[in-house]
Amino acid sequence: MVLVSGTSNPILSKKISEFLDIPLVNPQLRRFANGEIYCEIEKNVRGADVFVIQSTCAPVNENLMELLIIVDALKRASAKSITAVVPHYGYSRQDRKSAPRTPITAKLVADMMTVAGASRVITMDLHAGQIQGFFNIPFDNIFASPVLLEYVEKNLDRSNLITVSPDAGGVERVRYYAKKLEADLALIDKRRTGPNVAEAMNVIGDVAGKDCIIIDDMIDTAGTLVQAAKALRKNGAKKIYAASTHPVFSPPAIDRIAACEELEAVIVTDTIPLSESAKQLSKIKVVTTADILAKAIHRTFNHDSVSSLFI
Structure with a gap:
């Protein structure tokens, strides 16, 4: 198992790392002069099960783009599986057409995560449960x-x-x-x-x-x-x-x-x-939700039941 932390919530990522007793991999993230994000994974992840911890909270667009770029970098580094652990799923309130000529942005975000290379998504307390149906990959909605x-x-x-x-x-x-x-x-x-x-x-x-x-x-x-x-x-x-x-x-x-x-x-x-x-x-x-998320990550890695956390 490899734990990769984005920059949106480093304290939560560190707590999850401590619960699992697995060191965090902090990817090298830099900005070009025009604001473009550059990512380099310095650890060899070939054949590894990787979990990327990143909340898509404010600034939502920056953190979402950072997540997508990290996932793409891991996919191109030949990771065996990439699980996006997204404690807060941004754009979750835009889950349906609330008026004519409006987007369903929660579905767009789901498509982007999948295309980037995520093989599974773990999130917490989705605003709308139907967002799970926007994904064609395994999706776990954890409860706080x-x-x-x-x-x-x-x-x-x-x-x-x-x-x-x-x-x-x-x-x-x-x-x-x-x-x-x-x-x-x-x-x-x-x-x-x-x-x-x-x-x-x-x-x-x-x-x-x-x-x-x-x-x-x-x-x-x-x-x-x-x-x-x-x-x-x-x-x-x-x-x-x-x-x-x-x-x-x-x-x-x-x-x-x-x-x-x-x-x-x-x-x-x-x-x-x-x-x-x-x-x-x-x-x-x-x-803190670190304990619950750490258990969900551990059970996912071991192919155990995640729902049993709440039964």
């Missing part, structure tokens, strides 16, 4: 729920807890958390008026006097999260928490979370590295 649930069970009072979905699309995800936590479920009726613009309307479910935890797959500009927290407080909720896998945190997310008095804490994972301003905000709690 074990580490998020572990944090909730250890740090929050579950006796008065209710799980909340910020929109109708996330109900299935939240129902899973509600079952594991033996908690009730509530739903926020969210209306979108434009990209990254959301207005929370009605709360469906009884949250009065309850401690609420809003569960989502990603937090981008935090507009939905803040509106949801305000709607819950208006309906009588006591303490309000949030849990999300991918801390995208595009501006002005950090400012919104900091200014939101209703939110007690926001629990996220390390699939995307935090900015310096996010690290300074005490409300934001980070749990």
Whole structure:
């Protein structure tokens, strides 16, 4: 097994390397004067099973192109298999035609990864499950729920807890958390008026006097999260928490979370590295996914079941 790290999330790559007790190979990545990316793999990978760890987070296009170039370099170096480990799958929200004459960019990214030479993809908490069908190669969608649930069970009072979905699309995800936590479920009726613009309307479910935890797959500009927290407080909720896998945190997310008095804490994972301003905000709690991803990599290498991690 050979572990190759891109530059998007070096801390997570290092943790995965430590869990597996396998040294990281850092490819020589350089930029030409016009911004073109040059890659050279200095380790011999001929006949090896290679795992490339790279989140396609901001800057999305740079990190995606870097991943494709690394995979192409490995393919041309005669690697036996190349597994792209993409903790955060960029462009995952563009999974269908939402309006006339619009692209399905998640499918385009899938095609590019396959053509570049990836023989398998491992990712975490896809925004839309149907993206798995865009690939004609094996695809594993790993869940971050074990580490998020572990944090909730250890740090929050579950006796008065209710799980909340910020929109109708996330109900299935939240129902899973509600079952594991033996908690009730509530739903926020969210209306979108434009990209990254959301207005929370009605709360469906009884949250009065309850401690609420809003569960989502990603937090981008935090507009939905803040509106949801305000709607819950208006309906009588006591303490309000949030849990999300991918801390995208595009501006002005950090400012919104900091200014939101209703939110007690926001629990996220390390699939995307935090900015310096996010690290300074005490409300934001980070749990690592390195253990789960390392186990998924190890089981893939040994041809063992990955789904058994969650059963």
